[in-house]
Amino acid sequence: MKVLEESFSPLAGIDAIVIGASAGGVEALNQLLPALPAGFRPAVLVVVHVRADSPSLLPELFAARCRLPVVEPDDKATITGGTIYLAPPGYHMLVEPDGTISLSVDPPVRFSRPSVDVLFESAALCFGDALLGIVLSGANDDGARGLAAIRNAGGRCWVQDPQTASSTAMPLGAIARGGVHDVLTLDAMAARLRGIGQGSAT
Numbered sequence: 001m002k003v004l005e006e007s008f009s010p011l012a013g014i015d016a017i018v019i020g021a022s023a024g025g026v027e028a029l030n031q032l033l034p035a036l037p038a039g040f041r042p043a044v045l046v047v048v049h050v051r052a053d054s055p056s057l058l059p060e061l062f063a064a065r066c067r068l069p070v071v072e073p074d075d076k077a078t079i080t081g082g083t084i085y086l087a088p089p090g091y092h093m094l095v096e097p098d099g100t101i102s103l104s105v106d107p108p109v110r111f112s113r114p115s116v117d118v119l120f121e122s123a124a125l126c127f128g129d130a131l132l133g134i135v136l137s138g139a140n141d142d143g144a145r146g147l148a149a150i151r152n153a154g155g156r157c158w159v160q161d162p163q164t165a166s167s168t169a170m171p172l173g174a175i176a177r178g179g180v181h182d183v184l185t186l187d188a189m190a191a192r193l194r195g196i197g198q199g200s201a202t
Contacts, residue, residue: 014156014196015130016079016095017042018123020116020146022049022138024166026058028186029136030065033084035190038067042132042196044084045093045101045123047114049138052090059086075103087114094122110142116170120146129154132196134189136160138170141177148179158182158189 021029025048036044050056056072062084063070070084071077079085079099087093092104092114102122109115120133120143133150135143137160147157159180162168174180184192 012196013130014042014132015081016123016127017044017132017134017193017196018120018146018150019044019046019134019136020120020138020143020170021047021136022112022116022140022142022167022170024137024139025049025170026061027137027166028160029062031186032134032136032190032193033062033070034065034067035194036066036068036084037194039082040068040193040196041081043079043081044068045079045087045095045119046084047087047093047116047119049112049114049142050089052113056086056089062086073101073103075101077101087119089114092118094118095126096122097126099126110140112140112142116143117146121149124149124153124155127153127155131155132158134158134160135170135174135180137165137167139167140169141173143170144173144177144179147174148177151179151181156181158184160189161185 059072094102151157159171159174162171
């Protein structure tokens with residue numbers, strides 16, 4: 001599969017980034033999140049499919065490796081730029097119109113709670129064309145509908161190149177749904193994200 005890199009992607013106006021991952025996604029996040037520079041402007045909200053019956057170790061893992069603060073948010077937490085928010089195990093994480101985070105125990109979506117689709121769709125309603133959505137490695141098609149919603153709202157949509165993903169189902173599902181602007185390697189994503197943090201369009 002050819003890796004697409006659109007040089008005209010309008011990234012300077014991005015206020016928030018939403019990222020979805022499942023199987024193999026922690027490794028991908030471990031390449032992307034530590035690449036974000038200190039002073040990075042957008043908020044970053046992340047859903048990783050994790051077991052609900054035990055505390056997640058991801059906040060501590062990424063806090064030790066990232067230049068930005070990493071938190072597992074409480075319900076009604078205000079979204080702040082330059083902060084990485086990780087969805088707590090067993091809760092859907094949604095973006096509310098007032099710029100806060102809502103945690104929900106509604107039934108799983110696409111067999112998952114937290115659900116990538118739930119985060120992406122709610123963020124698209126809130127941020128519109130100031131949103132970037134990213135789908136990484138994963139073993140189901142969660143995120144495909146949400147990424148299409150982001151595109152329909154005017155946001156930008158990236159997918160990890162399936163040839164580089166440990167599990168290809170999530171990237172391929174998003175591509176098949178038709179909501180993707182760019183299919184990128186993790187190195188290319190990291191470079192573009194650093195450009196957003198510096199206020200430039202790639």
